[in-house]
Amino acid sequence: MSNNRFANLFGLSEADAIVLLDTPIDQLGEEDSRYVAAAQLAYFPSEASIQALIRAVYNNDPAFDNKITRRKAVESLGKLKAQAGLAAIRTCLADTGDTYTIENTAWSIGEIGTQDPEILETLAQLLELPEQTYRIIIHTLGKLDYKPALARIQKFVDHEDRTIASAAIATIYRLTGDDSNMEKVMEFLFHANVYTRRLSIQDLIDTKYYTAIPEITQTPVSMVFRMRGLRLLAETAVPEGQLTIDQLLPHVEQLLLDHPKNLQLVHAYDQTPAIDRLIRELYETDFGRAYLAIKTLIDQDPAVVGPALIKTYYEEAREDYGAHYHVMKLIGWIGYGAGYDILLEGLNVSQPQFQKSKAAAAIALGELGDKRAIEHLKPCLESKLWDLRYAALIALEKLGDTSGYELLANDSDWYVQARAQQAGRSAVV
Known part of the structure; x- marks a missing residue:
C-alpha cells in the first residue's frame, strides 16, 4: 500500500487527477499538469488509479509534456508496486534513446518484481548499449536475481564512474557470494565524490554486507545515511546471530555523537581558512x-x-x-x-x-x-x-x-x- 501522508500534496483528489491525466494534451488548460496528476496518483493504490497510469504509459504522443508525464506514470506504477502495470512498463524498455524513461522503467520493474525471463533479458541487453543508466539497471538485475546477466555486469567492475563500479561489484557478490572485490566498495566509502560515498553505502545495504559497519560509521556523509546503513544491516546480522546489540552499541553511540575525530575525512586544507x-x-x-x-x-x-x-x-x-x-x-x-x-x-x-x-x-x-x-x-x-x-x-x-x-x-x-x-x-x- 502507498503512504497517503502526502495524498493532497498537489491539491488534487484521486478523481480529479484521473480526469486530468486522461485529458488530451490539446484540451489542457494553462494551469493543468498531467505530470502532476501522474505523480499524485502514486498515493492512491486503487484499481482506477492504476488503470489511469497504465493508459498514460501507453500514450506515445511525442510532445515533451507527454514524455515527462509518461516517465512519471511509470514511476508511480513502481511506487504502487502495481503488477498489473508491468506489461505497459516493459514497452518502455524500447525507449533506449531516452535515458530518463529507461531509468524509471528499470527502477519500477525492480519495485514491482518479476521473474519473466523476457523482461529481465531485455533489461540485461541494455548493458550492451552506450549511454544507458547502468547503475539502476545493474541494481535491478541483482535485486531480481537474474544470474544470466553476470558476464555483462562483470564488464562494469572497473567503470570510471565509481557509482556504477560499486553497483557492479556489489551485484556480483549478491548473485554469486563472491566477495573478493567487496573491499573496493568499502574503499568507495572514502571517495572524494559525495555521491559515490552515499551510493556505496546503499550497495552495502543491498548486499547485506554487515562487515562494513565499522567503515560506514567513519564515512564522511550525513549521519542520517550512516545510521540508516547501520540499522538496516543490523536487521539482518542480529537475528542471524552474526552480531549482537552490545557489539553494535559503540558504533551507534559514535554515530549519534558525530564528532569529526571519528571520521575518515576525504578533504584537506592547504592553509587554515578564515x-x-x-x-x-x-x-x-x-x-x-x-x-x-x-x-x-x-x-x-x-x-x-x-x-x-x-x-x-x-x-x-x-x-x-x-x-x-x-x-x-x-x-x-x-x-x-x-x-x-x-x-x-x-x-x-x-x-x-x-x-x-x-x-x-x-x-x-x-x-x-x-x-x-x-x-x-x-x-x-x-x-x-x-x-x-x-x-x-x-x-x-x-x-x-x-x-x-x-x-x-x-x-x-x-x-x-x-x-x-x-x-x-x-x-x-
Whole structure:
C-alpha cells in the first residue's frame, strides 16, 4: 500500500487527477499538469488509479509534456508496486534513446518484481548499449536475481564512474557470494565524490554486507545515511546471530555523537581558512567538507567561533537543516555557554526536516554541562524519536541525572534499551 501522508500534496483528489491525466494534451488548460496528476496518483493504490497510469504509459504522443508525464506514470506504477502495470512498463524498455524513461522503467520493474525471463533479458541487453543508466539497471538485475546477466555486469567492475563500479561489484557478490572485490566498495566509502560515498553505502545495504559497519560509521556523509546503513544491516546480522546489540552499541553511540575525530575525512586544507570561510562550509551539501570545517573550528578560539555561530544561526542556519544541525553540535563541542538558548530552541524544533537537530541539541546540552538543561532533557526520554531518547539519556548522564536508566530499560528500540540497561548495570556496580 502507498503512504497517503502526502495524498493532497498537489491539491488534487484521486478523481480529479484521473480526469486530468486522461485529458488530451490539446484540451489542457494553462494551469493543468498531467505530470502532476501522474505523480499524485502514486498515493492512491486503487484499481482506477492504476488503470489511469497504465493508459498514460501507453500514450506515445511525442510532445515533451507527454514524455515527462509518461516517465512519471511509470514511476508511480513502481511506487504502487502495481503488477498489473508491468506489461505497459516493459514497452518502455524500447525507449533506449531516452535515458530518463529507461531509468524509471528499470527502477519500477525492480519495485514491482518479476521473474519473466523476457523482461529481465531485455533489461540485461541494455548493458550492451552506450549511454544507458547502468547503475539502476545493474541494481535491478541483482535485486531480481537474474544470474544470466553476470558476464555483462562483470564488464562494469572497473567503470570510471565509481557509482556504477560499486553497483557492479556489489551485484556480483549478491548473485554469486563472491566477495573478493567487496573491499573496493568499502574503499568507495572514502571517495572524494559525495555521491559515490552515499551510493556505496546503499550497495552495502543491498548486499547485506554487515562487515562494513565499522567503515560506514567513519564515512564522511550525513549521519542520517550512516545510521540508516547501520540499522538496516543490523536487521539482518542480529537475528542471524552474526552480531549482537552490545557489539553494535559503540558504533551507534559514535554515530549519534558525530564528532569529526571519528571520521575518515576525504578533504584537506592547504592553509587554515578564515573563520568566515569555515562557517560557510557548514552549508555544504557535501558533508565531507562540512566535517572538515567543523574539525577545524573546534580547534579555533571559542571566543571567536562562538559569536560567529550565533550570527550565522540567526541569519541563515535556522532555515538550512544541514547547517542548523552542525551549529547545534559545534556549540556543544566548543563549550559555548552563550549558545544555551539556541540549543533549547533546537531541542524543540518542530519542522520534520530538522528532526536530527533535536538529538544534536540534546547531546550539545550535555557537553555544556549546564544543569538547567536537565528539566528540558527529561521529557525527551519519552519522545517518539528513538535517537532523541538515546541522546537525552547520554546528555542527562553527563549532567549527573540517571533517571533515564530505569525508564528506558525496556524501551521498544534495541539500542536505547541496551544503552539504558548497560548504564544501569554500571551504576549499580
